[in-house]
Amino acid sequence: MRRVALAAALAVTAACSDVSAPPNHTPAYAYDLSGEIFHWPVGRLPVRYFADTRGPMRAYVQRALGLWEHQFLYGEFRATLVPDSAQADVIVTWTDSVPPDVPPDNGPPVQTCGGATLLTFDGSGTALATPIHTSLSVLASSATPGQLAACMQRTVVHEIGHTLGLPHSPDSIVAIMNATPLLVTPNDNDRRTVEYLYHVTPTIAPPPR
Amino acid sequence: MTQRGRLLALALALATAPLPGPLAAQVTLSASLGARYTSPLARDSIVTAFDVRAALAPAVTAAAGLPLRAPWTAELTLDISSSGVARHERDGTVAPITHLTTLALGVVLARTMPRGFTVRAGVGGLKYLPSERSGIFRDGAGAVIPFGQVAVAWTPPVPLARRLAVEARYDLHRFLTPALRNEGFTNSRAIHRIAVDVRYTLSGAP
Secondary structure: OHHHHHHHHHHHHHHHOOOOOOOOOOOOOOOOEOOEOEOOOHHHOOEEEEEOOOOOHHHHHHHHHHHHHOOOOOOOOOEEEOOOHHHOOEEEEEOOOOOOOOOOOOOOOOOOEEEEEEOOEOOOOOEEOOOEEEEEEEOOOOOOHHHHHHHHHHHHHHHHHHHHOOOOEOOOOOOOOEOOOOOOOOOHHHHHHHHHHOOOOOOEEOOOO | OOHHHHHHHHHHHHHOOOOOHHHHHHOEEEEEEEEEEEOOOEEEEEOEEEEEEEOOEEEEEEEEEEEOOOOEEEEEEEEEEEEEEEEEEOOOOEEEEEEEEEEEEEEEEEEEOHHHEEEEEEEEEEEEEEOOOOHHHOOOOOOOEEEEEEEEEEOOOOHHHOOEEEEEEEEEEEEOOHHHHHHOOOOOEEEEEEEEEEEEEEEOOO
Protein backbone atom coordinates (compact mmCIF):
# COMPACT_ATOMS: atom_id res chain seq x y z
CA MET A 1 0.00 0.00 0.00
CA ARG A 2 2.86 2.33 0.88
CA ARG A 3 4.42 1.60 -2.55
CA VAL A 4 1.16 2.51 -4.27
CA ALA A 5 0.98 5.77 -2.34
CA LEU A 6 4.61 6.55 -3.20
CA ALA A 7 4.01 5.81 -6.89
CA ALA A 8 0.91 8.01 -6.87
CA ALA A 9 2.84 10.84 -5.22
CA LEU A 10 5.62 10.55 -7.81
CA ALA A 11 3.07 10.57 -10.64
CA VAL A 12 1.43 13.72 -9.29
CA THR A 13 4.81 15.40 -8.80
CA ALA A 14 5.83 14.55 -12.37
CA ALA A 15 2.52 15.84 -13.70
CA CYS A 16 2.84 19.11 -11.80
CA SER A 17 6.43 19.96 -12.67
CA ASP A 18 6.78 22.67 -15.29
CA VAL A 19 10.43 23.02 -16.09
CA SER A 20 10.07 24.31 -19.65
CA ALA A 21 11.39 27.83 -20.11
CA PRO A 22 9.82 30.09 -22.75
CA PRO A 23 11.49 29.64 -26.15
CA ASN A 24 13.78 32.21 -27.71
CA HIS A 25 11.76 34.98 -29.37
CA THR A 26 14.61 37.20 -30.53
CA PRO A 27 13.62 39.03 -33.75
CA ALA A 28 15.70 38.20 -36.82
CA TYR A 29 15.80 41.74 -38.18
CA ALA A 30 14.90 45.29 -37.19
CA TYR A 31 11.15 45.83 -36.97
CA ASP A 32 10.97 49.61 -36.66
CA LEU A 33 10.09 52.13 -39.37
CA SER A 34 12.90 54.70 -38.97
CA GLY A 35 12.64 54.43 -35.21
CA GLU A 36 8.83 54.33 -35.11
CA ILE A 37 6.78 51.23 -34.35
CA PHE A 38 3.54 50.38 -36.08
CA HIS A 39 1.30 47.38 -35.62
CA TRP A 40 -2.41 46.81 -35.36
CA PRO A 41 -3.58 46.92 -31.74
CA VAL A 42 -5.80 44.15 -30.33
CA GLY A 43 -8.77 46.52 -30.33
CA ARG A 44 -8.56 46.89 -34.12
CA LEU A 45 -8.64 43.18 -34.92
CA PRO A 46 -9.64 41.75 -37.26
CA VAL A 47 -8.01 44.23 -39.63
CA ARG A 48 -10.31 44.86 -42.60
CA TYR A 49 -8.73 44.43 -46.04
CA PHE A 50 -10.29 45.39 -49.35
CA ALA A 51 -8.84 43.66 -52.42
CA ASP A 52 -9.31 44.90 -55.98
CA THR A 53 -12.21 42.95 -57.42
CA ARG A 54 -10.54 42.53 -60.82
CA GLY A 55 -8.43 39.54 -61.72
CA PRO A 56 -6.85 37.29 -59.08
CA MET A 57 -6.16 40.00 -56.48
CA ARG A 58 -8.73 38.78 -53.96
CA ALA A 59 -7.24 35.27 -54.04
CA TYR A 60 -3.72 36.66 -53.68
CA VAL A 61 -4.68 38.82 -50.68
CA GLN A 62 -6.67 36.03 -49.06
CA ARG A 63 -3.70 33.69 -49.37
CA ALA A 64 -1.27 36.30 -48.03
CA LEU A 65 -3.45 37.08 -45.02
CA GLY A 66 -3.74 33.39 -44.22
CA LEU A 67 0.03 33.02 -44.39
CA TRP A 68 0.63 35.99 -42.08
CA GLU A 69 -2.08 34.96 -39.61
CA HIS A 70 -0.40 31.56 -39.45
CA GLN A 71 2.83 33.16 -38.17
CA PHE A 72 1.19 34.09 -34.87
CA LEU A 73 0.56 31.86 -31.87
CA TYR A 74 -1.24 34.11 -29.45
CA GLY A 75 -3.99 35.97 -31.30
CA GLU A 76 -1.78 38.94 -32.18
CA PHE A 77 -3.17 39.44 -35.69
CA ARG A 78 -6.36 38.55 -37.49
CA ALA A 79 -7.69 39.94 -40.75
CA THR A 80 -10.81 39.78 -42.82
CA LEU A 81 -11.65 40.70 -46.40
CA VAL A 82 -14.41 43.26 -46.78
CA PRO A 83 -16.38 43.95 -49.98
CA ASP A 84 -16.43 47.75 -49.60
CA SER A 85 -13.24 49.82 -49.73
CA ALA A 86 -14.96 52.52 -47.66
CA GLN A 87 -15.04 50.09 -44.73
CA ALA A 88 -11.42 48.95 -45.09
CA ASP A 89 -8.31 49.60 -43.00
CA VAL A 90 -6.12 48.48 -45.90
CA ILE A 91 -6.90 48.83 -49.61
CA VAL A 92 -5.02 46.66 -52.11
CA THR A 93 -5.40 47.53 -55.80
CA TRP A 94 -3.71 47.10 -59.17
CA THR A 95 -1.71 50.15 -60.21
CA ASP A 96 -2.70 49.84 -63.85
CA SER A 97 -3.05 46.64 -65.86
CA VAL A 98 -4.65 43.51 -64.44
CA PRO A 99 -2.60 40.34 -64.95
CA PRO A 100 -4.26 37.12 -66.13
CA ASP A 101 -5.54 34.66 -63.53
CA VAL A 102 -3.26 31.70 -64.22
CA PRO A 103 -1.49 29.21 -61.96
CA PRO A 104 1.90 30.47 -60.77
CA ASP A 105 5.06 29.10 -62.35
CA ASN A 106 6.98 27.36 -59.56
CA GLY A 107 10.31 27.70 -61.35
CA PRO A 108 13.10 30.15 -60.48
CA PRO A 109 11.66 33.57 -59.53
CA VAL A 110 11.54 36.23 -62.22
CA GLN A 111 11.11 39.82 -61.04
CA THR A 112 8.36 40.90 -63.36
CA CYS A 113 6.12 42.86 -60.99
CA GLY A 114 6.36 45.54 -58.36
CA GLY A 115 4.53 46.68 -55.26
CA ALA A 116 4.24 49.71 -53.06
CA THR A 117 2.60 50.33 -49.70
CA LEU A 118 1.79 53.87 -48.65
CA LEU A 119 1.25 55.01 -45.05
CA THR A 120 -0.22 58.52 -44.79
CA PHE A 121 0.31 60.28 -41.44
CA ASP A 122 -1.88 62.90 -39.83
CA GLY A 123 -0.58 66.32 -38.78
CA SER A 124 0.83 65.02 -35.49
CA GLY A 125 2.92 62.44 -37.27
CA THR A 126 1.99 59.82 -34.68
CA ALA A 127 -1.13 58.38 -36.30
CA LEU A 128 -2.17 57.22 -39.73
CA ALA A 129 -4.66 59.59 -41.32
CA THR A 130 -6.15 57.28 -43.95
CA PRO A 131 -6.35 53.57 -44.69
CA ILE A 132 -3.09 51.99 -45.81
CA HIS A 133 -2.89 51.79 -49.61
CA THR A 134 -1.04 48.98 -51.35
CA SER A 135 -0.70 48.78 -55.12
CA LEU A 136 0.67 46.08 -57.39
CA SER A 137 2.03 46.76 -60.85
CA VAL A 138 3.06 44.69 -63.86
CA LEU A 139 6.57 45.49 -65.07
CA ALA A 140 7.38 45.35 -68.76
CA SER A 141 9.22 42.11 -69.42
CA SER A 142 9.17 38.99 -71.54
CA ALA A 143 8.08 36.82 -68.59
CA THR A 144 5.36 34.23 -69.03
CA PRO A 145 1.91 34.72 -67.43
CA GLY A 146 2.84 31.97 -64.93
CA GLN A 147 6.04 33.77 -63.94
CA LEU A 148 4.05 36.99 -63.54
CA ALA A 149 1.49 35.20 -61.35
CA ALA A 150 4.28 33.79 -59.16
CA CYS A 151 5.81 37.26 -58.84
CA MET A 152 2.45 38.77 -57.91
CA GLN A 153 1.78 36.10 -55.27
CA ARG A 154 5.06 36.63 -53.43
CA THR A 155 4.93 40.42 -53.84
CA VAL A 156 1.43 40.53 -52.34
CA VAL A 157 2.71 38.54 -49.35
CA HIS A 158 5.60 41.00 -49.05
CA GLU A 159 3.36 44.08 -49.27
CA ILE A 160 0.86 42.65 -46.80
CA GLY A 161 3.89 42.26 -44.50
CA HIS A 162 4.35 46.04 -44.77
CA THR A 163 0.68 46.57 -43.88
CA LEU A 164 1.32 44.58 -40.70
CA GLY A 165 4.08 47.05 -39.81
CA LEU A 166 7.19 45.25 -41.03
CA PRO A 167 9.93 47.22 -42.80
CA HIS A 168 12.32 45.74 -45.36
CA SER A 169 14.73 43.17 -44.01
CA PRO A 170 18.43 43.46 -44.88
CA ASP A 171 19.55 41.42 -47.89
CA SER A 172 21.98 39.54 -45.64
CA ILE A 173 19.00 37.81 -44.02
CA VAL A 174 16.79 35.67 -46.22
CA ALA A 175 13.17 36.72 -45.66
CA ILE A 176 9.97 37.51 -47.51
CA MET A 177 10.58 41.11 -46.41
CA ASN A 178 13.77 41.43 -48.50
CA ALA A 179 13.39 44.44 -50.79
CA THR A 180 13.22 42.01 -53.70
CA PRO A 181 11.19 39.11 -52.31
CA LEU A 182 12.27 35.75 -53.68
CA LEU A 183 10.52 33.53 -51.12
CA VAL A 184 7.02 32.23 -51.65
CA THR A 185 5.96 32.46 -47.99
CA PRO A 186 7.23 34.14 -44.81
CA ASN A 187 10.03 32.12 -43.23
CA ASP A 188 11.22 31.69 -39.66
CA ASN A 189 13.07 35.03 -39.76
CA ASP A 190 9.85 36.81 -40.70
CA ARG A 191 7.86 34.84 -38.14
CA ARG A 192 10.17 35.68 -35.24
CA THR A 193 10.33 39.34 -36.22
CA VAL A 194 6.62 39.94 -36.75
CA GLU A 195 5.78 38.00 -33.59
CA TYR A 196 8.12 40.21 -31.57
CA LEU A 197 6.85 43.38 -33.27
CA TYR A 198 3.31 42.63 -32.11
CA HIS A 199 4.43 42.61 -28.47
CA VAL A 200 6.22 45.96 -28.62
CA THR A 201 4.28 49.09 -27.71
CA PRO A 202 3.51 50.94 -30.97
CA THR A 203 4.34 54.63 -31.43
CA ILE A 204 2.10 55.05 -34.48
CA ALA A 205 -1.67 54.75 -34.06
CA PRO A 206 -3.82 53.07 -36.73
CA PRO A 207 -6.05 55.14 -39.03
CA PRO A 208 -9.42 56.23 -37.62
CA ARG A 209 -12.48 54.13 -38.38
CA MET B 1 -18.25 15.37 -40.93
CA THR B 2 -15.32 17.10 -39.23
CA GLN B 3 -13.00 15.31 -36.81
CA ARG B 4 -14.66 17.27 -34.02
CA GLY B 5 -18.11 16.15 -35.18
CA ARG B 6 -17.01 12.52 -35.47
CA LEU B 7 -15.59 12.55 -31.94
CA LEU B 8 -18.73 14.10 -30.49
CA ALA B 9 -20.91 11.58 -32.33
CA LEU B 10 -18.76 8.68 -31.10
CA ALA B 11 -18.88 9.95 -27.54
CA LEU B 12 -22.65 10.38 -27.67
CA ALA B 13 -23.06 6.91 -29.20
CA LEU B 14 -20.98 5.39 -26.41
CA ALA B 15 -22.91 7.28 -23.76
CA THR B 16 -26.28 6.19 -25.12
CA ALA B 17 -25.42 2.65 -26.19
CA PRO B 18 -28.13 0.12 -25.17
CA LEU B 19 -27.25 -2.41 -22.46
CA PRO B 20 -28.44 -6.01 -22.03
CA GLY B 21 -31.70 -6.24 -20.02
CA PRO B 22 -30.47 -7.42 -16.58
CA LEU B 23 -27.51 -5.08 -16.77
CA ALA B 24 -29.66 -2.12 -17.82
CA ALA B 25 -31.83 -2.60 -14.74
CA GLN B 26 -28.85 -2.04 -12.48
CA VAL B 27 -27.34 0.90 -14.30
CA THR B 28 -27.59 4.33 -12.78
CA LEU B 29 -27.66 7.25 -15.19
CA SER B 30 -26.80 10.71 -14.02
CA ALA B 31 -26.06 14.09 -15.52
CA SER B 32 -24.39 17.13 -14.10
CA LEU B 33 -24.15 20.77 -15.06
CA GLY B 34 -21.69 23.22 -13.65
CA ALA B 35 -18.78 25.54 -14.29
CA ARG B 36 -15.12 24.72 -14.83
CA TYR B 37 -11.93 26.67 -14.21
CA THR B 38 -8.87 25.66 -16.22
CA SER B 39 -5.34 26.70 -15.28
CA PRO B 40 -3.29 28.53 -17.98
CA LEU B 41 -2.70 26.45 -21.12
CA ALA B 42 0.55 28.24 -21.94
CA ARG B 43 2.88 30.80 -20.39
CA ASP B 44 5.30 32.72 -22.53
CA SER B 45 7.28 35.92 -22.55
CA ILE B 46 7.70 38.10 -25.66
CA VAL B 47 8.81 41.52 -24.41
CA THR B 48 6.56 40.91 -21.38
CA ALA B 49 5.11 37.78 -19.84
CA PHE B 50 1.59 36.61 -20.59
CA ASP B 51 -0.73 33.63 -20.20
CA VAL B 52 -3.00 31.79 -22.58
CA ARG B 53 -6.14 30.85 -20.70
CA ALA B 54 -9.46 29.18 -21.33
CA ALA B 55 -12.34 31.17 -19.90
CA LEU B 56 -14.59 29.85 -17.15
CA ALA B 57 -16.59 27.25 -19.03
CA PRO B 58 -19.93 25.54 -18.66
CA ALA B 59 -19.31 21.84 -18.03
CA VAL B 60 -21.77 19.07 -18.78
CA THR B 61 -21.22 15.49 -17.72
CA ALA B 62 -23.16 12.30 -18.35
CA ALA B 63 -22.36 9.20 -16.34
CA ALA B 64 -23.50 5.58 -16.39
CA GLY B 65 -22.81 3.71 -13.16
CA LEU B 66 -22.78 -0.02 -12.58
CA PRO B 67 -22.88 -1.17 -8.95
CA LEU B 68 -20.02 -3.37 -7.85
CA ARG B 69 -19.65 -4.92 -4.41
CA ALA B 70 -21.11 -2.33 -1.97
CA PRO B 71 -20.21 0.45 -1.43
CA TRP B 72 -18.40 0.63 -4.79
CA THR B 73 -19.71 1.66 -8.20
CA ALA B 74 -17.94 1.73 -11.58
CA GLU B 75 -18.88 4.60 -13.86
CA LEU B 76 -18.33 5.53 -17.46
CA THR B 77 -18.32 9.32 -17.82
CA LEU B 78 -18.49 11.71 -20.72
CA ASP B 79 -17.59 15.31 -19.98
CA ILE B 80 -17.85 18.29 -22.32
CA SER B 81 -16.92 21.89 -21.67
CA SER B 82 -16.60 24.79 -24.04
CA SER B 83 -15.19 28.30 -23.78
CA GLY B 84 -13.05 30.91 -25.47
CA VAL B 85 -9.27 30.85 -25.30
CA ALA B 86 -7.40 34.14 -25.12
CA ARG B 87 -4.02 35.69 -24.43
CA HIS B 88 -4.00 37.64 -21.17
CA GLU B 89 -1.32 40.31 -20.82
CA ARG B 90 -0.25 41.65 -17.45
CA ASP B 91 -1.60 45.10 -18.41
CA GLY B 92 -5.09 43.65 -18.80
CA THR B 93 -5.04 43.30 -22.59
CA VAL B 94 -7.05 40.28 -23.70
CA ALA B 95 -6.62 38.95 -27.25
CA PRO B 96 -9.02 36.18 -28.30
CA ILE B 97 -7.36 33.22 -30.04
CA THR B 98 -10.08 30.67 -30.68
CA HIS B 99 -13.03 28.84 -29.17
CA LEU B 100 -12.28 25.54 -27.54
CA THR B 101 -14.31 22.48 -26.67
CA THR B 102 -12.83 19.74 -24.51
CA LEU B 103 -14.22 16.25 -24.59
CA ALA B 104 -13.23 13.77 -21.88
CA LEU B 105 -14.18 10.13 -21.64
CA GLY B 106 -13.34 8.46 -18.36
CA VAL B 107 -13.77 5.40 -16.19
CA VAL B 108 -14.39 6.16 -12.55
CA LEU B 109 -14.57 4.18 -9.33
CA ALA B 110 -17.07 5.68 -6.89
CA ARG B 111 -17.49 4.90 -3.21
CA THR B 112 -20.38 6.02 -1.04
CA MET B 113 -19.39 7.41 2.31
CA PRO B 114 -21.29 8.31 5.47
CA ARG B 115 -23.29 11.55 5.75
CA GLY B 116 -24.31 11.62 2.06
CA PHE B 117 -20.83 11.91 0.61
CA THR B 118 -19.55 10.05 -2.43
CA VAL B 119 -15.92 10.12 -3.52
CA ARG B 120 -14.76 9.28 -7.01
CA ALA B 121 -11.43 8.68 -8.70
CA GLY B 122 -10.73 7.75 -12.25
CA VAL B 123 -8.72 8.02 -15.42
CA GLY B 124 -9.54 8.66 -19.04
CA GLY B 125 -8.69 10.35 -22.29
CA LEU B 126 -9.21 14.01 -23.13
CA LYS B 127 -9.35 15.64 -26.53
CA TYR B 128 -9.07 19.35 -27.32
CA LEU B 129 -11.34 20.44 -30.17
CA PRO B 130 -10.58 24.03 -31.23
CA SER B 131 -13.14 25.72 -33.46
CA GLU B 132 -10.42 26.71 -35.93
CA ARG B 133 -6.78 25.94 -36.59
CA SER B 134 -5.31 29.17 -35.33
CA GLY B 135 -2.91 30.40 -32.70
CA ILE B 136 -1.58 27.67 -30.43
CA PHE B 137 -3.86 25.26 -32.32
CA ARG B 138 -2.71 26.35 -35.80
CA ASP B 139 -1.03 22.98 -36.41
CA GLY B 140 -3.77 20.96 -34.75
CA ALA B 141 -4.58 20.01 -31.18
CA GLY B 142 -2.47 16.91 -30.79
CA ALA B 143 -3.53 13.43 -29.77
CA VAL B 144 -5.90 12.24 -27.05
CA ILE B 145 -4.34 13.09 -23.69
CA PRO B 146 -4.56 10.83 -20.63
CA PHE B 147 -5.91 12.41 -17.48
CA GLY B 148 -6.63 11.54 -13.89
CA GLN B 149 -9.53 12.85 -11.85
CA VAL B 150 -10.95 12.90 -8.35
CA ALA B 151 -14.30 14.20 -7.16
CA VAL B 152 -16.37 14.51 -4.06
CA ALA B 153 -20.15 14.83 -4.07
CA TRP B 154 -22.58 15.53 -1.31
CA THR B 155 -26.27 14.74 -1.30
CA PRO B 156 -28.26 16.95 1.07
CA PRO B 157 -30.23 14.98 3.68
CA VAL B 158 -33.54 16.19 2.28
CA PRO B 159 -36.03 13.65 0.90
CA LEU B 160 -36.99 15.85 -2.04
CA ALA B 161 -33.34 16.34 -3.02
CA ARG B 162 -32.17 12.75 -2.77
CA ARG B 163 -31.46 12.60 -6.52
CA LEU B 164 -29.43 15.79 -6.39
CA ALA B 165 -25.83 16.17 -5.34
CA VAL B 166 -23.41 19.05 -5.22
CA GLU B 167 -20.08 17.97 -6.62
CA ALA B 168 -16.54 19.33 -6.84
CA ARG B 169 -14.28 17.72 -9.43
CA TYR B 170 -10.59 18.06 -10.10
CA ASP B 171 -8.63 16.62 -12.99
CA LEU B 172 -5.08 16.83 -14.20
CA HIS B 173 -3.46 16.29 -17.58
CA ARG B 174 -0.49 17.53 -19.57
CA PHE B 175 -0.82 19.87 -22.54
CA LEU B 176 1.38 20.75 -25.50
CA THR B 177 0.22 21.44 -29.04
CA PRO B 178 2.24 20.84 -32.21
CA ALA B 179 2.42 24.65 -32.73
CA LEU B 180 3.86 25.21 -29.25
CA ARG B 181 6.38 22.43 -29.89
CA ASN B 182 7.34 24.04 -33.20
CA GLU B 183 7.73 27.37 -31.40
CA GLY B 184 10.37 25.84 -29.14
CA PHE B 185 8.50 24.57 -26.09
CA THR B 186 10.04 21.26 -25.17
CA ASN B 187 7.94 20.14 -22.20
CA SER B 188 4.24 19.77 -21.88
CA ARG B 189 2.48 21.77 -19.20
CA ALA B 190 0.40 20.45 -16.31
CA ILE B 191 -3.20 21.62 -16.67
CA HIS B 192 -5.40 21.63 -13.59
CA ARG B 193 -9.14 21.78 -14.03
CA ILE B 194 -11.65 22.34 -11.26
CA ALA B 195 -15.38 22.03 -11.78
CA VAL B 196 -18.25 22.66 -9.42
CA ASP B 197 -21.55 21.25 -10.51
CA VAL B 198 -24.92 19.87 -9.57
CA ARG B 199 -25.43 16.21 -10.36
CA TYR B 200 -28.87 14.73 -10.92
CA THR B 201 -29.56 11.01 -10.96
CA LEU B 202 -31.84 10.41 -13.93
CA SER B 203 -32.55 6.72 -13.40
CA GLY B 204 -31.57 3.95 -11.05
CA ALA B 205 -30.80 4.21 -7.37
CA PRO B 206 -29.57 7.69 -6.37
